[in-house]
Amino acid sequence: MKTWTMESDLCQMRPLDTRDIGPITQLAGAAEIAANTFVPHPYPHDAASEFVKLCQERWIHDEAYTFAILHKPNRDFTGTIGIHLDQAHNCAFVGYWIGKPFWGRGLATAALRLIIQFGFGRLQLNRIEAGHFSDNLASGRVMQKANMRFEGVRRQSALHREHYKDVVYYAILRDDHLRDQTS
Numbered sequence: 001m002k003t004w005t006m007e008s009d010l011c012q013m014r015p016l017d018t019r020d021i022g023p024i025t026q027l028a029g030a031a032e033i034a035a036n037t038f039v040p041h042p043y044p045h046d047a048a049s050e051f052v053k054l055c056q057e058r059w060i061h062d063e064a065y066t067f068a069i070l071h072k073p074n075r076d077f078t079g080t081i082g083i084h085l086d087q088a089h090n091c092a093f094v095g096y097w098i099g100k101p102f103w104g105r106g107l108a109t110a111a112l113r114l115i116i117q118f119g120f121g122r123l124q125l126n127r128i129e130a131g132h133f134s135d136n137l138a139s140g141r142v143m144q145k146a147n148m149r150f151e152g153v154r155r156q157s158a159l160h161r162e163h164y165k166d167v168v169y170y171a172i173l174r175d176d177h178l179r180d181q182t183s
């Protein structure tokens with residue numbers, strides 16, 4: 001397995017592994033995570049180990065790369081970010097969450113910026129997209145701060161805990177990214 005790692009002033013990212021099962025169980029079970037993702041709630045006791053196993057399998061098969069987001073300087077586990085590949089179209093979809101005690105420190109933004117660099121650099125992608133429920137303004141802000149462009153809203157396109165939700169989509173193209181770097 002390729003053990004790619006990434007780093008910014010704020011965080012380090014490495015492939016998710018069994019060390020993360022405990023912290024994921026602690027953080028991912030919060031109602032605030034479930035409210036904006038498809039992470040189960042209440043969080044089943046074996047869900048974290050199943051999630052790590054699934055991420056490792058997808059990594060080995062080059063389907064998706066999911067990273068642990070560690071907060072410097074103590075390398076506390078704070079959340080995860082995954083980039084899911086659509087090989088046929090040379091693009092990818094990104095999903096992330098940060099544990100509630102670590103919100104508001106810029107970690108999601110730092111992690112998204114790193115994964116965008118990784119997607120256009122190491123993976124040589126042409127397009128990276130992400131989507132958030134329309135009432136999740138914080139996640140929209142994260143996408144904007146990572147220079148993703150608003151693309152539109154797919155109305156009631158997600159069935160989330162028995163409610164249809166509008167999903168707001170953002171994306172960044174390789175051309176956008178190169179332009180951003182030179183401007």
Ligand SMILES: CC(C)(COP(=O)(O)OP(=O)(O)OC[C@H]1O[C@@H](n2cnc3c(N)ncnc32)[C@H](O)[C@@H]1OP(=O)(O)O)[C@@H](O)C(=O)NCCC(=O)NCCS
Pocket residue numbers: 032033036037096097098099102103104105106107108109110131132133136137138139141142
């Ligand atoms: C959304 C989430 C990832 C943000 O993580 P984070 O590490 O706190 O994000 P950052 O600190 O990098 O940036 C958050 C930004 O949102 C802003 N924000 C927070 N709450 C907000 C709100 N209710 N409305 C608008 N903006 C808001 C913050 O002010 C900050 O922007 P700023 O730097 O311009 O002030 C985190 O809250 C989370 O994991 N939520 C639950 C799961 C989830 O939503 N995952 C994403 C699914 S698309």
